[in-house]
Amino acid sequence: MSLRLKINLLVSVLTLLFLSGVMALQLQNMRESVREEVVAANRVASQILKRTAWVYASQGTGALLSFLEGMGRVRSTDISLVNVHGAELYHSPPSPYKAGRDAPDWFEQMISPPPSEQFIDFPGGRMVVRADASRAIIDAWDDATVLMGSALGLLAAVNLVVFWLVGRAVRPFGRIVDALGEVEAGRFGVTLPRLPGIEAGAIGAAFNRMVLQLEDHIETERRAVRAEMQLSDSRELARWLEQHIEQERRLIARELHDELGQSVTAMRSMAVSVAQRMKAQDPQAEQAARLIAEECSRLYDAMHGMIPRLAPLVLDQFGLGEALADLVERTRRAQPGVHVALHVDMDNIDVAPDTALALYRAAQEGMTNALRHGQARNVRIELTGGAPELRLAVTDDGRGLPADAAARLGGPGHHGLRWLAERVEGLGGHFGLAPAPGGGACLEVKLPPVPQDPR
Structure with missing residues (x-):
């Protein structure tokens, strides 16, 4: 569920609660108004009838009946006349006000006042005065219908206005979400313009700072990776060079030991042999041969000193x-x-x-x-x-x-x-x-x- 819809639902619920409270107060007022109107009408009718009913009753039941028929209906009051046997002689006519219409039963039960009846006894019969709240209730129903329609219209208008205002308020967050999607996709060069609103502007500025720091960290990491790769390559190259240098040293050392060493040894042996043969014949040649043998010995010793330094x-x-x-x-x-x-x-x-x-x-x-x-x-x-x-x-x-x-x-x-x-x-x-x-x-x-x- 989007933030816009959540805010709209929250405002709708709060508005509905407010309107429900207003409706509850209005229904309470309607109930009190209906009760006051019915009680007042019943009291007025009772006072009039008590004063005049005895006058006409003393003249006979016919005179009282003629009086009641001439008087007709008294506001929200039903008047009945019964004889001593309980037979109804007269009942006031229905009210012509909003004739044929009645409020729903549930509404009538909700705001109807308690039943109210008054009795006036005289010789030869009884007059029953009952409170009739149906016309007051239909007025209250009409008022409630208008009120509920107005409330629903207000609720719809408030929701539309809030939906539009919240849409404008959260529109920058959609751009922030899109920018975060770009970052998630690996495009770190995205930046946000200056966004309207204090919160959106602060989030946008923080996002731009985050992207800049992220780019710096990524570039630093790339440099570190490149440096590590170069260092690894350098180490591999150095190891390869060391191995080949050591191999060449071993080859040179073996060549010195096997080839040059044998040659120097052979030269020394031949020089010693020449010196021994020329000892009696040519002393100078003998001396030269012995010098050659000594130089061969020194060369052999120097060579054997070099071999361990080249390769052990x-x-x-x-x-x-x-x-x-x-x-x-x-x-x-x-x-x-x-x-x-x-x-x-x-x-x-x-x-x-x-x-x-x-x-x-x-x-x-x-x-x-x-x-x-x-x-x-x-x-x-x-x-x-x-x-x-x-x-x-x-x-x-x-x-x-x-x-x-x-x-x-x-x-x-x-x-x-x-x-x-x-x-x-x-x-x-x-x-x-x-x-x-x-x-x-x-x-x-x-x-x-x-x-x-x-x-």
């Missing part, structure tokens, strides 16, 4: 713990003045290759920063945990971190830390760099054994 082949063959032990051993040989400790307490679980490589690279980066930037003398690597999380910590006693937090989390000159942080977050882990107790720095990485989507 031991990680693929023996696992994360052995790879960290190899990293520590090589660091000890390269930095004899630095004390490097390793502590591994890891549950016997399967670690995904991406996770193992990220933890190994974190240990490499922490070790490099501690020795190169922090000039540490003591470094400790800890690998602990299991499912659902592995923790790697590299702690040193070096010069500590810069005061600028942005710098120590991948600012200028710290591309390795930035790359490591993005790599860890891409695997669904946590990267942290903070001052170590007692000085130095502590690099911490937490990763699930199996990579997870950080979103």
Whole structure:
């Protein structure tokens, strides 16, 4: 049911109640008027008849009958004359006023006064004076008919006026409903003009504010979705690049180990053989051959130092713990003045290759920063945990971190830390760099054994 129809029905009910109250008061007044008129007429007739009936009655019944016939009807009063035997000698004629018409029975019962009869006794008979309210009731019925017609006309007029006024008043709400339908259909650019009326104007202004805020929120959400998609694409691209870079590093490391390593070893063996053969024949040729053998040895050592930095082949063959032990051993040989400790307490679980490589690279980066930037003398690597999380910590006693937090989390000159942080977050882990107790720095990485989507 529409608001317009509801308001119209409400006004109709209130108007009908008001008219019903007016009609009830009017009927009450009609009942009182009829009663007063009948009582007054009956009293007047009784007084006249009491004074004159005895005069004519003393002259005989015929004289009284002639008097009554000559007098006729007295207003709303019925007069009857009966003899001592109860036989009716006379009855007043019917009223000519609105003859042949009577009010409905239900209306007559509603406003009729109580029956009223008076008796005048004289020698030879009795006169009965009765109140007759039928003519007063028909007048009241005619008045009530006019009143009810007027009330119905007023009710219809009020309803038409209210229907028209309410239609004008609620017309702006139809535009608001249409605008809400546009918004529901996904067209958020709709706005409402200035609407007439205080309430409609306030609703229209609030709707326009809501649409503007909704557009802002939707645009912000779109930007966020685009940024998230771009970030996801960037992460996928970075992961793809990391995988291909690692594959190329492994290929290069294997080529160095298998091809170049064998070639350098063969060259060293041939140089040693030449030196032994030329020892007695040509000392200069022997010396040159031994120099070639020594350079081959240095080249072989340098190549074997590059291979773990390119790709930790031991990680693929023996696992994360052995790879960290190899990293520590090589660091000890390269930095004899630095004390490097390793502590591994890891549950016997399967670690995904991406996770193992990220933890190994974190240990490499922490070790490099501690020795190169922090000039540490003591470094400790800890690998602990299991499912659902592995923790790697590299702690040193070096010069500590810069005061600028942005710098120590991948600012200028710290591309390795930035790359490591993005790599860890891409695997669904946590990267942290903070001052170590007692000085130095502590690099911490937490990763699930199996990579997870950080979103």
